[in-house]
Amino acid sequence: xxxTVNGESRKITAETTLSDLLAQLGYVKxxxxxxxxxxxxxTDYPETGIRTGDAVEILTPMQGG
Numbered sequence: 742x743x744x745t746v747n748g749e750s751r752k753i754t755a756e757t758t759l760s761d762l763l764a765q766l767g768y769v770k771x772x773x774x775x776x777x778x779x780x781x782x783x784t785d786y787p788e789t790g791i792r793t794g795d796a797v798e799i800l801t802p803m804q805g806g
Contacts, residue, residue, distance in 0.1 A: 742793035759789040762797065773800045 774781045775798040
């Protein structure tokens with residue numbers, strides 16, 4: 742199925758949770774996630790299923806002055 746991750750189309754397998762997706766993408770810590778524009782608490786990642794057409798935004802802190 743097709744989803745969007747940070748503005749880019751990506752094909753994933755059905756029955757994928759948010760935790761599964763983040764692990765596949767190599768995210769371990771230091772980020773926040775929005776699914777279809779709504780913040781998802783970290784404790785909900787294992788139960789949050791990804792469906793075709795979903796938009797996932799992974800936000801990481803930026804350093805700068």
